[in-house]
Every structure is written in structure tokens, then in C-alpha cells.
Amino acid sequence: MKKIAILGSTGSIGTQTLEVVRANGDIQVLGISAGRNIKKLEEQAREFCPRLVAVWEEDAARELRVKLQDTDVKVVSGMEGLLELASMEETEILVTAIVGMLGIRPTIEAIRAGKDIALANKETLVTAGHLIMPMAEKYGVRILPVDSEHSAVFQCLNGERREEIHKLLITASGGPFRGRKRKDLEQVTLADTLKHPNWVMGQKITVDSATLVNKGLEVMEAKWLFDVELDRIQVVVQPQSAIHSMVEFKDGGIMAQLGTPDMRLPIQYALYYPERRYLDGERLDFAKLGQITFEEPDMETFLGLPMAIQAAREGGSMPTVFNAANELAVKKFLHEEIRFLDIYDIIGQSMGRHKKTESPDLDEILAVENETYQWIESRW
Ligand SMILES: NC(=O)C1=CN([C@@H]2O[C@H](COP(=O)(O)OP(=O)(O)OC[C@H]3O[C@@H](n4cnc5c(N)ncnc54)[C@H](OP(=O)(O)O)[C@@H]3O)[C@@H](O)[C@H]2O)C=CC1
Ligand SMILES: CC(=O)[C@@H](O)[C@H](O)COP(=O)(O)O
Numbered sequence: 001m002k003k004i005a006i007l008g009s010t011g012s013i014g015t016q017t018l019e020v021v022r023a024n025g026d027i028q029v030l031g032i033s034a035g036r037n038i039k040k041l042e043e044q045a046r047e048f049c050p051r052l053v054a055v056w057e058e059d060a061a062r063e064l065r066v067k068l069q070d071t072d073v074k075v076v077s078g079m080e081g082l083l084e085l086a087s088m089e090e091t092e093i094l095v096t097a098i099v100g101m102l103g104i105r106p107t108i109e110a111i112r113a114g115k116d117i118a119l120a121n122k123e124t125l126v127t128a129g130h131l132i133m134p135m136a137e138k139y140g141v142r143i144l145p146v147d148s149e150h151s152a153v154f155q156c157l158n159g160e161r162r163e164e165i166h167k168l169l170i171t172a173s174g175g176p177f178r179g180r181k182r183k184d185l186e187q188v189t190l191a192d193t194l195k196h197p198n199w200v201m202g203q204k205i206t207v208d209s210a211t212l213v214n215k216g217l218e219v220m221e222a223k224w225l226f227d228v229e230l231d232r233i234q235v236v237v238q239p240q241s242a243i244h245s246m247v248e249f250k251d252g253g254i255m256a257q258l259g260t261p262d263m264r265l266p267i268q269y270a271l272y273y274p275e276r277r278y279l280d281g282e283r284l285d286f287a288k289l290g291q292i293t294f295e296e297p298d299m300e301t302f303l304g305l306p307m308a309i310q311a312a313r314e315g316g317s318m319p320t321v322f323n324a325a326n327e328l329a330v331k332k333f334l335h336e337e338i339r340f341l342d343i344y345d346i347i348g349q350s351m352g353r354h355k356k357t358e359s360p361d362l363d364e365i366l367a368v369e370n371e372t373y374q375w376i377e378s379r380w
């Protein structure tokens, strides 16, 4: 029995991880967690019988303790609870399916405790990749990508030598507003933004796909995961989301990984790597698909990608500012407090005023995050 714990078990990646567990029958789930969705946590606790459930909100944790008093499940709360879940003694893999840079501390705690990481939470690598990757090497743990593009690259690299990579080709759907210009984006609504053309995902990443911030975060994630310089990472718009990403090698040969838009594949691949297991569901049908097309990303309209590349080139604490500003801006957009294009203004202005710290440690990253939030709150 493989033993795992899941940070963010009630979300899109978390619930699909549990579908993979259910279908295979040979993984034991020792810990689950959420922000405050205790209804789903209770259902999951009763089905998967974990030892520990971590709930961020203390009042929700208290309520869940009462609901689960007929079981042996321990319910913990807050950051201390997430850290306890991340470092549970018998866990082999921690699935980081939590949203946002809140995932940094539990991820670091899990690495220190020698757990492999099945990483969906890209914000952690974007802001703290310079701490996490060396730490993973030091503690001998594997960072197994779950993000579809990074899983695709990881699959393309199977049996290949990393030093023979010429470039990574990260594919993008282009989001729901592909083909539109800045003027057309002035009046788009939250409902329009949440209609991703191909993938069903959590709300934050769905907005990030529409702004192309998601692709910017993924470029930074790829840089850390595969140790490839920024100039060797190219974003290619591929609107059908059939090719999940590609690797071009020194000799010009290109490997691609294709499939239907189904996150259970990368999740299952990470959990069983290097083994491949059967997965039910729709298969890619080329006759039905008809064509696979390619475009350049529109960097003049969708500023999320060029701003991310700028943050990555500046390095140090700038990616933290980029990410923190985006997290708060998306929260405000989801609450319909700001308009779509304000997301770019919030990120751009936050980056513009920031005095960069080189190679920030964990406390400095968290301080920059806080300071960015405070500055945005004082203006928007
Ligand atoms: N969805 C997808 O297909 C993909 C997602 N990713 C990445 O995976 C991560 C998760 O995305 P996704 O599953 O879509 O997100 P969701 O919003 O669907 O789920 C987020 C999860 O995090 C939990 N959570 C939120 N806030 C807290 C908190 N303060 N403390 C503890 N847990 C919390 C949520 O709990 P609650 O239910 O209580 O709010 C929920 O379980 C993101 O980093 C995303 O970029 C990457 C590739 C694809
Ligand atoms: C499923 C997944 O990995 C998402 O990150 C997805 O790639 C988003 O699609 P975009 O290409 O539209 O950002």
C-alpha cells in the first residue's frame, strides 16, 4: 500500500486525486485537508478513513471535530495543522493540491520530513523555487509534477538526458478570450472568464488561464523543475489542448505528450511513477479531433505572460510580488470588486514599486507577500 496525504483534498485536483485512489484500490490516504469545506471533508473522511484532517479555519475545525466524534480521526487547524499533515510519519507522498503560496511552508515541512511531493501547487515553486529545489536534492526527495504541461515534459524526458534538452515548448490553450484585443476585454464578466474552453478547474487557475498569468507561472515552474534557462522555454498556443507540452532536443527531434484534457492522468502518473496504470475514460480520437493548430501567444493583449517573464528575469523577490499581487487581484475579481483588466494594473503597479531582494529566504518571501497585500489593499 502506498501512503499519501493531500493538501487541498476538496478542490479540483484534490477530488481527482481521490478518484485515482478509489479506482486503483492500493493507496492509503493518511491525511486530507481543506480551507473550510467541512461538508466535503466529512464525506471524504468517512470514505477514506484518514488518521488526520486539517482545516484552515478554526471554527470549521471545531464543527468538524463534533461531526467526526464517532470516528478515530484527529482534526487539526491553522498552519500548525497543515504542517502536521505535511509531515505525518508514515506518508510517502504529499500531494500539494492547495491553491496559492500558502502551500510553501507545508511543502518545505514535507521535504524536510523526507516526503516525495506530487506538486500541483505551482505558486510554491514560482515564489520559493530557489529554496525548494536545492532542499529536495539535499533531503533526497522527488518533486513529481502534476501540472499537465510539466507532467508532459516529465513524460517526454523519460529515458532522455536533461543536458540534451534544446528547449521546452509549453503549450497554452489561449483561454476563453483568445483572439480578442484589449478593448474587447474592458467589459468581460466573471462568468465569461470562468468559461475555460477545455479544462474544468478551480476558479483561481481558471481566471489565471484567461489572463495568461497561468502560462507565466508555468514558465517559472518549468524553469525550476527542469533547470532550463528562460530563453529556452517557449510558449505555444495550441487551442485544442491536445498536446500537453513538448521537448525539443539538441538534434532537433521533438517529443510531445498528448491526451484528452483529464488531470487524472498526470495525477496518477505522479503517484505511481515510473509505473503506468490503466486509466478509464475518453481517449484522444484523432479523426474526431480533425486538426491540431498552433499560434503565437498575444503578449500585447494578455499581459500576464510578459509580466511573468519580466518578474522571472528580474528574479529575487520579484516573482513573489508578481504572484502575491495576482493572488489578491484574482480574489478581488472573483468577488466582483474589480474588472478583468484591473488584474494587470494591480500586478504591474505592485512590481513597479518593489525594491527587489536577491535570493530571499522564507521569512523574506512571506514578508514581501504581506507587504504587497497591504499596499494593494490601501489602493484598491
Ligand atoms: N485544477 C486543475 O486542473 C489544475 C490545478 N493546478 C494547481 O493546483 C492547485 C489547486 O488548484 P485547484 O484544485 O484548481 O483549486 P481549487 O480551488 O479547486 O481547490 C483548492 C483547495 O485548496 C484548499 N484551500 C484553500 N484555501 C485553503 C487554506 N487557507 N488552507 C487549506 N486549504 C485551503 C481548498 O479548500 P476549500 O474547498 O475548503 O476551499 C481546496 O481543497 C493550484 O495551485 C493550481 O494552480 C495545476 C494544474 C491543473
Ligand atoms: C490543466 C492544467 O494544467 C492547466 O494549467 C491548464 O493548462 C490551463 O490551461 P491554459 O493553457 O489555458 O492555461
Ligand SMILES: [Mn+2]
Residues within 6 Å of the ligand: 147, 148, 149, 218
Ligand atoms: Mn497547467
